[in-house]
Amino acid sequence: MADPARAAKLAQRIKVVVAEALGRRVKDPRVESITVTDARVTNDLQHATVYYTVFGDDVAHADAAKALEKAKGVLRQEVGRNITVRLTPTLEFVPDMVPVNASNLEELLRTAKQRDAEVAALAAGAKHAGDADPYKSDAPRDEDIDEDDFDEEDIELRANEDIDEDGGR
Secondary structure, eight states: OOOHHHHHHHHHHHHHHHHHHHHHTOOOGGGTTEEEEEEEEOTTSSEEEEEEEESSOHHHHHHHHHHHHHTHHHHHHHHHHHSOOSSOOEEEEEEOOHHHHHHHHHHHHHHHHHHHHHHHHHHHTOOOSSOSSTTOOSSOOGGGOOGGGSOHHHHHHHHHOOOOTTSOO
């Protein structure tokens, strides 16, 4: 197992080497719209995953994937020449979905902002369904009760009640 920091440095180097090799060594016109975005190497330095994006439609994405698969040997050879490890890692090319996911997320945020504006517009002209203070009632509260409201009969009933030892009545 190699040091994770070494694997990260190697991944960055592989990303640069593959990007340069796509421009210099690979003569396929299908790779012109490819941008290498990231590379990751396993901790044993045996396998490298290279992430890429393609400018264009679905046909361009499919063509780019085929061109990368065809040029995998040349790219691995170029990586082997330009890095200093005992074994050249295998290369796997994966389309990077971060830009697609980011555009979907931006669209969702745009929709949410529009709906929030609609709710705010509806709330601006709305009024309460009941009273403005629903907890306010006409019944007297404890502070409003006078001493005159208690009858002497209530006090006598409480004084005459027998309470047993268990707290029951």
